[in-house]
Amino acid sequence: MGKTTVIAIAGASASGKSLFASTVYQQLVEEFGTDGIAILAEDAYYRDQSHMTLEQRTFTNYDHPSAFEHDLLAQHIEQLRAGQAIDMPQYSYKVHTRMDETLRVKPAKVIMVEGILLLSDEQLRNAFDISVFMDTPLDICLLRRMKRDLEERGRTLSSITEQYEQYVRPAFFDFIYPSKQYADLVVTRGGQNEIAIDIIKTKIRQLLAE
Structure with missing residues (x-):
């Protein structure tokens, strides 16, 4: 298969990184297949x-680096x-924890990884060959997040706004926005x-093609 290139797509929650990554992936997998x-x-x-308990899980700060098992992600990239x-x-x-099911991912020549805190972790930064940062205004991110969480994740408007004010916005300025400096390419207008x-x-x- 040759050399594997790993591309990070980072940015704020609801910045369009998932849409961006999935659009690129879907279009290219039609040409080159999943290999x-x-x-x-x-x-x-x-x-x-x-x-x-489910109640205890609602107090987790899901926008803080400690919420992620980045060591496992780095290990999987190396594998x-x-x-x-x-x-x-x-x-x-909906229940704020991992499911019993897993998804089998086979090796490929290009691996895309998308997430909010990818560039804030030095170990992960070292695992990427190319890094992209989605630079989308926070008000746009909030509107997208509200629509997504109401329609897809069973959240209430009050829980969304409370989480945004207490965790999401502070984490953006503490961790996500500062990681922009590590990007090779900064993308505006989201996905x-x-x-x-x-x-x-x-x-x-x-x-x-190489």
């Missing part, structure tokens, strides 16, 4: 909280580089920036 490109989600590596398949955890946003999508797709095509 050419694979995708990992940092959200899948939220720590298991099955030992806690994929070494040509070994991994079992990526699956996470339930709808077609020029940036084309740039990344062109680069990945070059890597896959």
